[in-house]
Amino acid sequence: MPKSAGKQMSINIIASIVSFAVTVGINFFLTPYLVKEVGSDAYGFIGLANNFVQYATIVTTALNSISGRFISIAYHKGDVEKSSKIFSSVLVADLFLAAVMLILSSIFVCFLDTVLKIPSNLVSGVKITFAFAFLTFVVSTVTAIFTTAAFVKNRIDINSIRDIISNLIKVALIVLLFAIFPAQLYFVTLASFGSGIFLLLANITVKKKVLPEVKADIRKFDIKIVKTLLASGIWLSLAQLCQVLLSGLDLLICNLTLGTALMGLLSIAKTVPNSIGNLTVILGSVFTPHYTILYAKKKIPELIIEAKFSTKIVSFILSTPIAGFIAFGRQFYILWQPTKSPEEITMIQFMSVLTCITFLCSSQTQSLMMINTVCNKLRLPVFVNLTVGIVSVIVAIAACNLTDYGVYFVAGTSSVLMGLRALIFTPAYSAYILKQKLSIFFPTVIRDCVGFIIILVLFSIISNLITVTGWSSFIFICAICGILAYALSLPLLFNKAELCKLKNKLTKK
Incomplete structure (x- = not known):
């Protein structure tokens, strides 16, 4: 059946x-x-x-x-x-x-x-x-x-x-x-x-x-x-x-300009953020088949409702782990990479946070990006990305040759620019190709961002108040914080009608 x-x-x-x-x-x-x-x-x-x-x-x-x-x-x-x-x-x-x-x-x-x-x-x-x-x-x-x-x-x-x-x-x-x-x-x-x-x-x-x-x-x-x-x-x-x-040239730029040692540290720093990025893409793609079916049947109003709801679901799932990684990242790397010096841990953590910026922003709008493919409207997003990509490469190469902080520019330039692109361009363009008001998705995106900021502030306060002594205490603290954050995220991200919808779905299943 x-x-x-x-x-x-x-x-x-x-x-x-x-x-x-x-x-x-x-x-x-x-x-x-x-x-x-x-x-x-x-x-x-x-x-x-x-x-x-x-x-x-x-x-x-x-x-x-x-x-x-x-x-x-x-x-x-x-x-x-x-x-x-x-x-x-x-x-x-x-x-x-x-x-x-x-x-x-x-x-x-x-x-x-x-x-x-x-x-x-x-x-x-x-x-x-x-x-x-x-x-x-x-x-x-x-x-x-x-x-x-x-x-x-x-x-x-x-x-x-x-x-x-x-x-x-x-x-x-x-x-x-x-x-x-x-x-x-x-x-x-x-x-x-x-x-x-x-x-x-x-x-x-x-x-x-x-x-x-x-x-x-x-x-x-x-x-x-x-x-x-x-x-x-x-x-x-x-x-x-x-x-x-x-993002694909960062290790190559490091190899050719800064050497294999920094390339190795950047590769470690990108491991967790890349996993988060992969999950972001996977979750966004989950909704694409249903979007395609609705679009093929010309059910645009239903597609818009699904797009708004799926955006909140992706943000709900990802905001807590991203905020937790940013707030507790240093404690994590101290435990995860015990062979690295305190200075190397600091570098790895900072590069990880910089890399995470783009995934943090795209987690709020990834499901909307899939509408481009569904509607076969890809030219303008490509030109925007291409411009951002070229600027990022030029800035990264220049920083590697002219400053002592090149590796941070390599890790962060494209991340920041793509983050802004995800939050500003993606919601507006998705509305445009669906022939809706350009502002139709922004209230949802803003609500998702506010929810993330509240969770991040909460985690940062807890991180400064507690002391991690080993993996057991780290996992326990993260579990408690995760439960608290997900409980808090429900009223922050979803309105009353959507909460009822979620409750009915969960009860039914």
């Missing part, structure tokens, strides 16, 4: 949070262990390898990020044949892109030490690390189109469960490799490649079970469909380029 939209959305949110919790748990235990085993300098190259994969995704984003939207709209309009043609066309194009990227990445890895500053004792390990990272990317490109099945059927929970299993496989492989063999830098990306193989098989299996009506047939390949998708998807590729300019 099909689940209601509200119930399915609740399942999607819960599954996404569980997937996030597993990922964070893995990073929590894995990061200090890797820093201890391979050193913070070498650890920075793992993050840098992942960043280079992010650069490569710019090429594939044009097709894969927009294909789900087109397949979903055609499917929910009852045109299964068109959905199959789009699916098959993208699959063939992805196979071609994967072959090209495999050749190009192989050449790049061979000459890696001429592009980056790599200590002589790490050259071979770094090259192998990058090789496995790119192999994982190629595998994911081959089956990217299969992930749209869960999107079309609004079953994001399936992808979350798949991600949980793949992360558990990854950590199991890492533990096994480090237990059997001498510690090597490339063990992490090798384990990622292993989990990538699982995802390849899982994605194909999920597609067959969830969306069997849409058939993959290379004979249905249509170059016109690919051109149409590229015409729309090129803006998402440019958006991906903007993301690279905004």
Whole structure:
């Protein structure tokens, strides 16, 4: 029996949070262990390898990020044949892109030490690390189109469960490799490649079970469909380029201007904020399938109501952990990175807070950003992001060469600018493309921000009043603060009618 939209959305949110919790748990235990085993300098190259994969995704984003939207709209309009043609066309194009990227990445890895500053004792390990990272990317490109099945059927929970299993496989492989063999830098990306193989098989299996009506047939390949998708998807590729300019170049800039030591510290500082950022994107994406269905059925008033409500839900979930991380961050890093000096802890904490600014702001509007994709209105956001990205890179490079605080500019410039973009531009543009008053979403966003500020002030006061003596006291204090903050957030973020709606949903479920 099909689940209601509200119930399915609740399942999607819960599954996404569980997937996030597993990922964070893995990073929590894995990061200090890797820093201890391979050193913070070498650890920075793992993050840098992942960043280079992010650069490569710019090429594939044009097709894969927009294909789900087109397949979903055609499917929910009852045109299964068109959905199959789009699916098959993208699959063939992805196979071609994967072959090209495999050749190009192989050449790049061979000459890696001429592009980056790599200590002589790490050259071979770094090259192998990058090789496995790119192999994982190629595998994911081959089956990217299969992930749209869960999107079309609004079953994001399936992808979350798949991600949980793949992360558990990854950590199991890492533990096994480090237990059997001498510690090597490339063990992490090798384990990622292993989990990538699982995802390849899982994605194909999920597609067959969830969306069997849409058939993959290379004979249905249509170059016109690919051109149409590229015409729309090129803006998402440019958006991906903007993301690279905004945050994906920070480790590279550090490597080329400030050295591997600071790159390693910045990589550590970005671990927790990046996890928060990933959860922000995941939660925002949870609502996209439902938005797409409402948009396909031209139910714009219902879409606006859902957008406002989902914004409050995302803010409710994320405001407390972000405020807690900012307020208790130093105590956390002292416990989490015991091998680092007090000066290094201070640097890591400050860079983490700077990095968190963009995720703090986007947590208030991430679900609204998804409306751009649903409505296929991507040009103006891309131009805004591109401008911000170029300015950020110029400021960061100039600061690295002209001041002693370059690493802080690298961590914070793009974060602050993108935070302002999320709070000001996103709500206004979302209203504009839905043909509503530009101010329609701002009361909700302002209410969410006020709620966060109140929680942050409360946490800061508590942080200055208590003393953390170990993990037990830290976890206990955070648990009490979390319960208090979530209880306080309910009346701060939701009005009486929305609280009744939440209560009825929870009681029913």
